Amino acid sequence: MGRALGILSCCLALALLPRPGGPSAGTAAGAGTAPSAGTAPSAGTAAGAGTAPSAGTAAGAGTAAGAAATACKNRPLDLVFIVDSSRSVRPEEFEKVKVFLSEMIDTLDVGERTTRVAVMNYASTVKVEFPLRTYFDKASMKEAVSRIEPLSAGTMTGLAIQTAMDEVFTEEMGTRPATFNIPKVVIVVTDGRPQDQVQDVAASARRVGIEIYAVGVDRADMQSLRIMASEPLDEHVFYVETYGVIEKLTSRFRETFCAVDVCALGSHGCQQVCVSNGAAHLCDCYEGYTLNPDKRTCSAVDLCAPGRHECDQICVSNNGSYVCDCYEGYTLNPDKKTCSARDMCAPGRHDCAQVCLSNDESYSCGCYEGYTLNPDKKTCSASPKHILCELVCAPGTYDWQQVCESGSQTCDCFEGFILNSDDKTCSRAVTNRLVTAEESCKCEAIVALQDSVTSRLEALSTKLEEVSEKLQAYQDRQQIV
DSSP: OHHHHHHHHHHHHHHHSOOTTSOOTTTOOOTTOOOOTTSOOOTTOEETSOSOOOTTTOOSSSHHHHHHHHHOOBOOOEEEEEEEOBTTSOHHHHHHHHHHHHHHHHHSOBSSSSBEEEEEEESSSEEEEEOTTTOOSHHHHHHHHHTOOOOBSOOOHHHHHHHIIIIISSGGGTOOOGGGOOOEEEEEEESSOOSSOHHHHHHHHHHTTEEEEEEEETTOOHHHHHHHSOSSHHHHEEEESOGGGGGGHHHHHHHHTBOOSHHHHTOSOOSSEEEEETTEEEEEOOTTEEEOTTSSOEEEOOTTSTTSOOOSSEEEEETTEEEEEOOTTEEEOTTSSOEEEOOTTSTTSOOOSSEEEEOSSOEEEEOOTTEEEOTTSSOEEEOHHHHHHHHHSOTTSSSSOOEEETTTTEEEOOTTEEEOTTSSOEEEOOOOSOOOHHHHHHHHHHHHHHHHHHHHHHHHHHHHHHHHHHHHHHHHHHHHO
């Protein structure tokens, strides 16, 4: 009996000694109790996670996480968590998943310009708890995670991944454009076998550049995890025995997402795009911009440089684009590229007094025949010779109407008259033929009639002058009164 007690005491003493790689006696979790958020789980419970750190070096909410954060800054990501909340996940286990999500958020460099996070919840249906565009600070994200409720029945993992592609990884929902080169990452957490065709959906997601990590818990089907995860599988497939120790994966993901190049660390100095090149890096620019000689900053490309645009006449740069315009005297055609000459001589477009003459891009003024253009190049004046002819040959100057030939500034006479030697006045033409008695009588009668008419017209003219004088005298008296 004494020997047996001695052996039992020895065994108890050995059992209380700290094991290499496991928690010390002072921090070990009790039998059947899951380790707390700040306590490292025992080794050997996560596939691919390596040897679990001891209590003195465990990553969690303690000092080790702070040391890692100062040594490594995670690269910017568009990260989506897809968590299984089917009936097989008990309420207390789902709470552990939410703790895991919160601790993962704590390890990330969360922000609008750094890592964006979305959370999806699925069972037989899928619910986007919050997309990538909603929260950019850790406190708000963790508060939203704490309010997530399980959905219960079903395990439609394929539907969840498809929903992530269709409804979450879009620019409208916060995903950054492909030109930003931000990795798209999915972490699926499940404890069961998918009840839909996850293989084809996962393959489609990987083809469009989505990196998938698969985390299996307890009864999770390892083959399904390997089907949906990205290559290499030993870096993208994880397994833990219970939800109680899922938190241990936090440190592994922190190392996975750690920025190991200058571009990811954000200390590259590139204004727009950083391209990693092994231990070095190069700067690049977005479409529509070109790299400046300093090899760091970017300037908008001059799209109006020769050969870069389709404008017929004038190209005007406009924030990474351009618009076409036309020279003065031209208008832009409906194609917004070519130009047509305007009719500068259309009414209202010019200020010429008489004649408008269009040319390619402008116009000039001219004058009618007998006029000359004034020094203002717009108005016209009659030439001196034309004025003289108009005065001398004006109708009413003589008893017969005279003729002034256009453009020649010379006077002429009607038929039956001849131009006198002064080149201005006309005289009746004299014919030398014999006049018959009948013609003579007719001529005398015509002359007598003309004399009579002339006499009567002169008398009428005299009377009109008298009436005019009386009317003028009357108007003068009216003005005096």
